[in-house]
């Protein structure tokens with residue numbers, strides 16, 4: 027039997043084409059979007075203002091396409107890592123992080139990743155596929171804590187700007203009046219600086235986070251092969267062409283590795299590199315992964331690094347570590363599940 031097409035993840039023009047295909051009037055497009063993104067139904071049958079015969083016709087070809095997580099791990103600190111199926115034998119993770127004043131979901135955009143960053147478990151998986159808009163949005167829509175969600179970060183498995191077409195559909199649905207109607211200020215796209223960056227800066231008002239990890243090109247290259255094709259200097263030149271003083275913010279992610287990139291020399295060089303960009307640096311503890319000889323920096327070192335950056339006028343925060351007991355480093359749970367499914 028042919029697999030049904032999924033409505034969840036379709037933009038308004040795509041829903042319009044679906045409505046026309048089954049002979050629904052033009053105004054039904056908005057009704058479909060309402061049922062999907064405002065009322066968040068899980069079956070076509072629940073779309074009761076659409077004539078029963080049309081719902082039957084729709085159901086022959088389409089389904090809503092919402093799927094619950096297949097597994098989860100909950101940390102003692104309340105962080106929950108969810109695992110979603112993404113086609114046969116493939117899984118992706120999203121991480122729900124509640125704090126006192128907000129609840130953030132870290133969303134995946136690819137199964138595996140091409141970028142092969144040294145410190146990343148997802149990179150070790152290699153690249154399998156881009157997630158569809160349905161598979162990306164489902165991580166948000168099917169989240170058991172959806173009603174408490176305040177922020178979304180595209181910082182899970184995969185490089186979101188290596189999957190721009192599907193990412194942009196999701197960003198549109200999240201922010202458009204016909205969709206979730208969220209403010210772009212609640213959404214951050216995190217990138218290592220891939221080729222979709224200019225398009226993102228031109229077409230989206232969502233916040234931007236850039237993984238930097240070393241101010242020195244050679245050293246950054248040893249951590250992140252992307253430095254070769256997209257040197258951080260050119261990424262920053264591009265960033266400098268856009269306004270980050272009003273609605274949109276840019277931040278830089280910096281994982282502190284013990285004895286590698288956590289020295290005062292690095293902190294001073296980082297401040298110099300970021301000169302003139304109104305930004306924040308998030309200093310992050312490293313979650314160790316198997317077979318990689320990198321260790322997390324000491325707290326004192328990170329605080330010293332933070333003080334130096336702050337002294338240069340660069341706001342630097344040390345990100346509180348969350349979910350350490352459930353291996354919050356992205357890619358761990360899905361790697362285990364993938365190995366499991368191969369054994370079965």
Ligand code: SF4
Pocket residue numbers: 139140141142143146147148149150182183184185218
């Ligand atoms: S850190 Fe991000 S871009 Fe690098 S390998 Fe991991 S998922 Fe890919």
